[in-house]
Amino acid sequence: METIPLFKVYVSSDVDKPLLETIHSGWLGEGPRVQEFEKNLKEYTGNPQLITLNAGTSALHLAYHLALHQHDYKGYANSNEDEVITTPITCTATNTPIISNGAKIVWADVDPLTGSISPRDIANKITKHTKAVTMVHWGGNPCDIDAINAIAAEAKIKTVEDGAHSMGMEYKGKKIGNHSDYTMISLQAIKHITSADGGLLFLKSEKDFKRANLLKWYGIDRTIREGIDLRCEVDVPEAGYKFHMNDVCAVIGNENFKHVDAILSKHRENAEFYNKAFAHIPTITVVPQNPDGKSSYWLYTIHVTNRDELMGILKEKGIMASKVHARNDTHSMFAQFKTHLPGVEQFNATHLCIPVGWWVTPQQREYIAENVIKYAK
Ligand SMILES: Cc1ncc(COP(=O)(O)O)c(C=O)c1O
Known part of the structure; x- marks a missing residue:
């Protein structure tokens, strides 16, 4: 696969x-x-x-x-x-x-x-x-x-x-x-x-x-x-x-x-599909988008309590998912600036990005949504 x-x-x-x-x-x-x-x-x-x-x-x-x-x-x-x-x-x-x-x-x-x-x-x-x-x-x-x-x-x-x-x-x-x-x-x-x-x-x-x-x-x-x-x-x-x-x-x-509009449309269509698919799933919290803007949806991010486990299951199912970026205030180079950041802690503990880009076909996004819904906790 x-x-x-x-x-x-x-x-x-x-x-x-x-x-x-x-x-x-x-x-x-x-x-x-x-x-x-x-x-x-x-x-x-x-x-x-x-x-x-x-x-x-x-x-x-x-x-x-x-x-x-x-x-x-x-x-x-x-x-x-x-x-x-x-x-x-x-x-x-x-x-x-x-x-x-x-x-x-x-x-x-x-x-x-x-x-x-x-x-x-x-x-x-x-x-x-x-x-x-x-x-x-x-x-x-x-x-x-x-x-x-x-x-x-x-x-x-x-x-x-x-x-x-x-x-x-x-x-x-x-x-x-x-x-x-x-x-x-x-x-x-x-x-x-x-x-x-x-x-x-x-x-x-x-x-x-x-x-x-x-x-x-x-x-x-x-x-x-x-x-x-x-x-x-x-x-x-x-x-x-x-x-x-x-x-x-x-x-x-x-x-x-020259293809920017077509690429962005594909990202946004896939995101719209997930928004509908995850709307009433209690184990998945979709990242809310700023109502004053229009996201470019380079990433589609959800929050689940079993993030690391779900990431592993999706990998077995042939779906790559990732945190993409984790908090970087923990690096040694930034050690002197450390401070308590409860929002950062919370976001960083549960966020997960799933494929949303121009290459994701309608069949693939259905398969991805199905598996995320099935295994999210
Ligand atoms: C949020 C963010 N800032 C900065 C950069 C650095 O950009 P570049 O790779 O074009 O130097 C990246 C990675 O591409 C990024 O994801």
Whole structure:
């Protein structure tokens, strides 16, 4: 029996020809393919202040750099008092760039069912050292973005959205990328849309947008100017990174991106099927979706008391299920920030993700629902 995977890489056959052309074009770095991809993404999201990068993690690193180092930054201090409020219910990549940027992590609790960061706990944890707050849209289910942005605006701190799971997510009628100071979407291999590896960063302020465009490539201004050799003659005021996207990744991303609506529809249809199937099953609690938004359903998450046992049974039945991310505040690298988080404890004890993506057929989703209902406790 073939296992129904929890994740699957989507690569359209549309990619083949333009990818070959790009590989042999004599231009592999950031060039026309990146520009074309960015143009399409800007039209789709409605936000022209977007940059493509080599990973979602790089987008987060840049976002924290901008939020924490408001002026030209000459190197890592690593001893400052800056704090970022964030959630441990996520991939470690949400949080490692905070400590790499020299700041301290302050964990906020999450809603025990949705896993979304609690606006009330954010408000409780703001201090004079807080510089930013990060929200993660678990599986593409929007957090209380407006409530968090209102708290942040009052405290004069920045907001970061980790939308790694959230390509095409909507909140209050607008697509992701239009609500907060910094928003990341991941284009890593198993996401809705992949560029093999890559990430998007949306920026609210023009100043940040201009600065991010420099920082993504060593801090050097790539604008072509008559008589100036950009590698040798332009002053570099601030140390940047090598985070830009290249044309090979961009052509893969751009051709896959043409199918974004069809892919999202399949995820949402499968989720709708499960919502109905599990609606009256007392042993299964489905993660409630934010009524102000439209989830991208990268994950379909339920809570069951026998999570680990159910995961094992489903594996035997040829269904891959997983926690996907477990709380990451327990890692040694974060030990100094440990605190009591009852919502995190509860979410982390019972959550389970089942296959929901574009590859799951109507017969497969019926088989999955049947088995989950039969063995959930
Ligand atoms: C919630 C979350 N944040 C950040 C990342 C890192 O993104 P990337 O793999 O594109 O660097 C991931 C994983 O892809 C993720 O799931």
